[in-house]
Amino acid sequence: MDEPCIKNYLADSPPSCVRLEIKPHFEALNEQEKRYAHHISRAAYIGTRITLRQVSPESPYIYDFIISLYEACKGNWKHAQDKANISDRDLQGFLEYAAQFLGNCGNYKSFGDSKFVPRSTPESFQALASISPQSKRIFDKIEHHSLFASKDAGLMHLGYPEEGHLSTYYPDSPDITKEEITEIGDFLEKKGFLIENTRLRKLSNSGDYDILIASGVTHPPPSDSDAGDVTEWELEGKLQGKKLRLVFGDHQEEMAKIALEIKKAKQNAANDTEGNMHEEYAKSFATGSLKAFKQSQRYWVEDKGPMVETNIGFIETYRDPHGVRGEWEGFAAMVNQERTRAFGKLVESAESFIPKLPWSKEFEKDKFLSPDFTSLEVLSFAGSGIPAGINIPNYDDIRQTYGFKNVSLGNVLAAKAPNEPIPFIASSDLDLYQKCRDGAFEVQVGLHELLGHGTGKLFQETSPGEFNFDIDNPPVNPVTGKPIATWYKPGQTWSSVFGPIAASYEECRAECVAMVLSCEFSALAIFGFGDGTQDLDGPAGDILYIAYLQMARAGIGALEFWDPKSRKWGQAHMQARYSILRTFLDAGDDFVKLAYTQDDLSDLTIRLDRSKILSHGRPAVEKYLQKLHVYKSTADHQAGTKLYHESTHVDEWWGGKMREEVLRRKTPRKVFVQANTVLEGDKVVLKEYEHTLEGMIQSYAERGV
Numbered sequence: 001m002d003e004p005c006i007k008n009y010l011a012d013s014p015p016s017c018v019r020l021e022i023k024p025h026f027e028a029l030n031e032q033e034k035r036y037a038h039h040i041s042r043a044a045y046i047g048t049r050i051t052l053r054q055v056s057p058e059s060p061y062i063y064d065f066i067i068s069l070y071e072a073c074k075g076n077w078k079h080a081q082d083k084a085n086i087s088d089r090d091l092q093g094f095l096e097y098a099a100q101f102l103g104n105c106g107n108y109k110s111f112g113d114s115k116f117v118p119r120s121t122p123e124s125f126q127a128l129a130s131i132s133p134q135s136k137r138i139f140d141k142i143e144h145h146s147l148f149a150s151k152d153a154g155l156m157h158l159g160y161p162e163e164g165h166l167s168t169y170y171p172d173s174p175d176i177t178k179e180e181i182t183e184i185g186d187f188l189e190k191k192g193f194l195i196e197n198t199r200l201r202k203l204s205n206s207g208d209y210d211i212l213i214a215s216g217v218t219h220p221p222p223s224d225s226d227a228g229d230v231t232e233w234e235l236e237g238k239l240q241g242k243k244l245r246l247v248f249g250d251h252q253e254e255m256a257k258i259a260l261e262i263k264k265a266k267q268n269a270a271n272d273t274e275g276n277m278h279e280e281y282a283k284s285f286a287t288g289s290l291k292a293f294k295q296s297q298r299y300w301v302e303d304k305g306p307m308v309e310t311n312i313g314f315i316e317t318y319r320d321p322h323g324v325r326g327e328w329e330g331f332a333a334m335v336n337q338e339r340t341r342a343f344g345k346l347v348e349s350a351e352s353f354i355p356k357l358p359w360s361k362e363f364e365k366d367k368f369l370s371p372d373f374t375s376l377e378v379l380s381f382a383g384s385g386i387p388a389g390i391n392i393p394n395y396d397d398i399r400q401t402y403g404f405k406n407v408s409l410g411n412v413l414a415a416k417a418p419n420e421p422i423p424f425i426a427s428s429d430l431d432l433y434q435k436c437r438d439g440a441f442e443v444q445v446g447l448h449e450l451l452g453h454g455t456g457k458l459f460q461e462t463s464p465g466e467f468n469f470d471i472d473n474p475p476v477n478p479v480t481g482k483p484i485a486t487w488y489k490p491g492q493t494w495s496s497v498f499g500p501i502a503a504s505y506e507e508c509r510a511e512c513v514a515m516v517l518s519c520e521f522s523a524l525a526i527f528g529f530g531d532g533t534q535d536l537d538g539p540a541g542d543i544l545y546i547a548y549l550q551m552a553r554a555g556i557g558a559l560e561f562w563d564p565k566s567r568k569w570g571q572a573h574m575q576a577r578y579s580i581l582r583t584f585l586d587a588g589d590d591f592v593k594l595a596y597t598q599d600d601l602s603d604l605t606i607r608l609d610r611s612k613i614l615s616h617g618r619p620a621v622e623k624y625l626q627k628l629h630v631y632k633s634t635a636d637h638q639a640g641t642k643l644y645h646e647s648t649h650v651d652e653w654w655g656g657k658m659r660e661e662v663l664r665r666k667t668p669r670k671v672f673v674q675a676n677t678v679l680e681g682d683k684v685v686l687k688e689y690e691h692t693l694e695g696m697i698q699s700y701a702e703r704g705v
Contacts, residue, residue, distance in 0.1 A: 006149045009156055011116045012668035013093075015100040016417040019673045019691035025334040025377040026675075026686050033307050034684040036268035037332045037379055038677040040310045043261035044330025044382035047312075048105060048705045050214070050251045051328045051384055054168055054319070055106030055158075056115075058146035062107055065129070065138045066098045070701040072132035077694060084127040086120075093120030094128060095693040102700050103671025107147070108166075110385030111669055112561040113158040113319060113570040117148050153565055160321045163566065169320045171212075173202040181322050182499070183239050184209060189491050191233070193226055194290035196326035197314040199250060208243040209235075214314065215288030216256030218249035224287040248288050259285040262312075273303045281312065297393040301402045304372050309333050309407060311392060316503075318572050319384070323500045329383030336410050339375030343408065345526045346446055347373045353517055354455055358626040362475035363633050365457050369403030373450055377411045379675065386412050386672055389445040391453035391510075396494055400458070406449040413442060415670060423665040424553050426595075426605040433546055440547040443527050444514045451517055452510025458494060459487040459634055479630050488635045497635050504569065505644050508576030509632065511551070512625035515580065518547045519618045536610060545610045548584070548617055552592055552606050555581020559659040560666050562650050569648060579647040580621065584608070587620035601661040671696065676703055 029037065052059040073080035081091045097118040104110045107117075118125065122144060129139035150156055152164065159165030162177045170176050181200065188195055188211075199212040222229040225248075233244045259282045266278035280296035283289060293313055300311060312330030317323050351368050355361070378386065389408045393399065425433050459475075460468050467487070469475060474483040488497065495502045517523050521540050525532040530540025558574035558581075569575035584592040591612045596604040609616075624647070631640035650659075673696050675688045687702070689695035 005153065006117070008663060009115055009117050009149060010119050011093075011097045011100050013119055014096050014668070014693065015103065016420070016668040016670045017099060017103075017673055017691045017693060017696055018415040018417055018670050019688070019695075020378050020381075020411050020415060020675070022334070022377055022379050022411060022675055023686060023688060025336065026379055026677075029307060029334065031683060032268050033270070034677070035679070035682070036265055036270070037308045037310075037334075038679055038684045039261050039265035039268065040308070040312065040330070040332040041380035041382075041677055043258045043265065044312055044332065044380055045703055045705050046254055046257045046261065047251075047328040047330060047382055048703075050254050051105045051382070053251065054327055055104075055108050055384065056146070056166060056168060057171075058142050059101075059106040061138055061142045062101060062147060065135060065142065066101065066697060067701050068132065068135040068138055069128060070697055072135055075694065075698055075701070080128060080131055083131045084124070086124045086127050090120040090124035090127075093118055094124065095697070099671060099693040099696040102696055105382075105384040108158055109570075109669070110319075110383075111571050112574075114561075114563065115150070115156045122148060157563055157566060157568075157570060158319060158321065159566065159568065165321070165566070167321050169199050169322075169325045171199055171201055172204075173200070175204075176200070176202040178322070180209075180239065183237060184211075184235070184244060185322070185324060185496065187233070187235060187237075187239075187244070189493075189496055191227075192491065194294075195324055196317065197284075197288060197290060197293070198325060200325075206243075208245065210245050210247045212250035213246060213248045213288040214250045214255055214285075215248045216252060216259050216286040218252065220248060220287035220289070224283065224289055224292075226289050226291050255285050255288075258312075270306060270308075271303075273299050274306065277303060284313070294393075294395055294398065297395065297398055298402050301371075301393070301398065301405060305335070305374070307335060309335060309374060309376055311390075315392065315394065317394075317495065318503045321500060323498075323502050324495055327384060329381070331378060331381040333376035333378045333381075333407070333409070336375040336377050339408070339410055340373070342527055343373040343375055343406070343446060343450075346450060346523070347371065349522070349526060350451060350454075353451055353520060353523060356520060357451075357455065357513065357516065357629075358622040359478060359629055359633075360475070362469070363457055363478075363630065364455060365400065368454075371404050371406055371450070371454060373406040373408075373446075375408045375410045378409050379677070381409075381412075381672075381674065388413050388441070389449040391449040394495075396458055404454060406446075406454065408442065408445050408449065412672070413438065413445070415672065417668075417670060421665075421667055422553075423667070424556050424604060424606050425549070426607065429549065432542060433549065436542050436546040437550055439527065439529060440518075440543050440550055443518055443524065443529070443543060444511075444547055444550070446527065447514035447517045447523065448510045452513035453506070455513065456509075456629060457633055459484060460492075461487060461489050463490055477630055477634065479627055484634045486634045486636045492635065494632065497637050498632070498640060499637075501641060501644055504572035504575045504648075505628065505632070505640065507573050508579055508644070509625065509628045511573075511576050511580055512621050512628065515548070515551060515621045516618060516625060518544055519614055536613070541610070544613060545608070548613055549606060549608050551577060552581050552584055552608055555579075555584075556594075556606070556658070557662060557666070559650070559654060559662045562655065562659065564655050564659065567650070567655075575648050578650075579644070580624075582647060583620050583624045584617060587612075587616040589616055591616040591620070601657060602664075604661060673699055675699075 154164030197214040201210040269275040277299035284293035314326030522532040524540040554577040558578040561571040561574040689699045
């Protein structure tokens with residue numbers, strides 16, 4: 001790769017290290033609750049190596065290299081510098097790279113899926129490796145092109161192997177195709193075999209396939225296997241004549257340790273529901289059973305209002321290019337009772353807001369299952385990145401019958417880097433933006449999680465000849481004005497039908513719901529902004545204005561995550577936000593425009609007409625949202641894909657001149673320095689770290705995973 005191209009992949013200098021403040025919330029727990037949180041944290045963090053393997057083949061070695069250097073110099077990086085005889089700049093470059101690597105749990109950005117490489121020279125890394133025999137042994141295992149820029153630009157991005165990208169969800173399978181992945185997925189769907197905790201390998205010698213199942217044992221008894229006594233299937237259709245072998249024990253060492261920690265968490269559970277949840281977790285992680293995992297999620301939904309909230313497993317499917325296999329993550333968090341009360345009021349009012357969305361009751365769940373909605377302060381969040389809010393479980397059958405939970409992560413929302421620049425905001429808006437952005441984002445997250453992900457009916461043929469709607473008198477599609485003609489067939493899920501676009505499409509739908517309902521001043525009042533009276537010029541109007549301005553700015557910044565070579569989006573949420581910005585721009589009458597006088601766009605700012613949010617902005621989003629929702633509800637993959645590809649298309653101006661300016665003004669993404677817990681006898685001690693590059697590395701080294 002040439003130098004101008006490599007420049008876009010250099011590690012942030014410096015990354016923005018912020019600390020997740022947790023001490024007062026953790027100290028408020030009793031000893032049993034602290035032990036419960038400790039064992040969940042340990043279980044989550046033990047999975048760090050799983051996440052590393054899911055990112056890239058070299059990530060586990062890079063991780064070990066960083067930790068080995070810390071141990072060799074005992075955290076005295078000046079000593080390491082002197083021993084390696086490297087410059088201040090090269091040491092700083094290593095520390096910056098190491099902190100960003102640990103913050104992303106791998107050498108590809110968790111938010112964008114593009115590789116980042118050190119600013120230091122290869123020679124300086126070699127010199128650092130020489131300070132201890134262990135560091136040298138580990139470094140020798142890292143191929144030079146794996147740590148630094150790949151010669152093949154395609155490998156600088158995660159994605160389908162057949163498109164020249166990297167994906168360890170399909171290990172040792174450089175010639176596996178999307179068609180093969182789809183065929184095997186469809187086959188397993190018919191068998192009722194879930195695949196979130198799997199990887200797929202194509203055997204080069206025979207052309208057969210292995211489905212690698214994460215489990216602590218290699219031979220679970222048939223009673224604990226989701227496939228019973230089956231160990232191999234003969235494939236059908238286009239793959240007829242090939243075999244699919246079930247291989248248990250992927251990530252075996254970690255999964256066995258995780259199951260053990262989960263059993264210890266169970267011993268400190270607050271009630272039988274939590275105990276049952278952890279029993280199913282332990283069974284799932286030991287045996288690889290996703291049926292057991294789904295049962296844990298049913299118990300999790302039933303566990304209302306816990307003091308310590310958690311979820312753990314192979315949850316989100318954003319990083320699998322096929323959108324069906326989950327990345328390891330887990331968290332333990334304390335409930336912020338004061339903020340949770342505000343979310344409780346939103347839940348109580350939810351059913352009054354649903355009719356304000358642009359679809360009829362036929363396209364909504366028969367009964368809104370009021371979820372637990374809590375504001376959490378994160379103690380530990382293991383994985384490749386930390387979201388601002390969560391709405392899970394992701395299993396549609398559980399969501400439709402048992403419900404779901406929403407959480408807003410308060411200390412993640414509140415974490416700020418000092419003097420953080422805010423590009424593309426006009427100077428006349430800057431003070432108001434800084435004053436209101438946290439409140440506006442909290443409103444957005446709350447509405448997005450509860451009423452975005454929490455609404456909507458999927459029309460299904462639940463079993464052959466059985467439907468969850470009147471097949472003889474089907475509902476009328478508001479987009480076409482005709483009765484619906486498509487629905488989900490038995491065994492199909494939202495993800496399996498919409499495939500690679502499913503994650504981003506659903507995030508877009510949820511963001512649009514937030515944009516529509518943030519225009520309801522009664523919703524803003526629940527969060528403490530205004531008295532519910534419509535007043536665009538008052539405090540609630542300020543929040544609404546900044547919410548729309550913030551979304552427009554996110555849509556511009558999204559271009560960082562679009563790759564001009566592959567012409568693909570690398571991040572689900574940002575693809576969604578770009579499409580919403582384009583919807584704003586298409587609303588007409590200069591509702592939103594991009595103002596600039598310089599040809600290189602160096603003075604570009606967003607101009608959003610506050611007075612037209614209700615008259616132009618909301619109607620434009622509603623029109624877009626209605627289509628997104630109806631196509632999802634009716635399993636209309638063809639129309640939904642066409643709509644979403646058109647609305648997220650990046651033309652020459654956006655992908656060229658505009659993207660260049662976005663990259664020039666981009667700000668480092670935050671990496672979070674998290675505390676550790678240590679069990680001393682029956683008591684748990686909290687250890688916090690400085691929000692520095694060195695503090696980030698120390699926190700991981702002392703985690704001992």
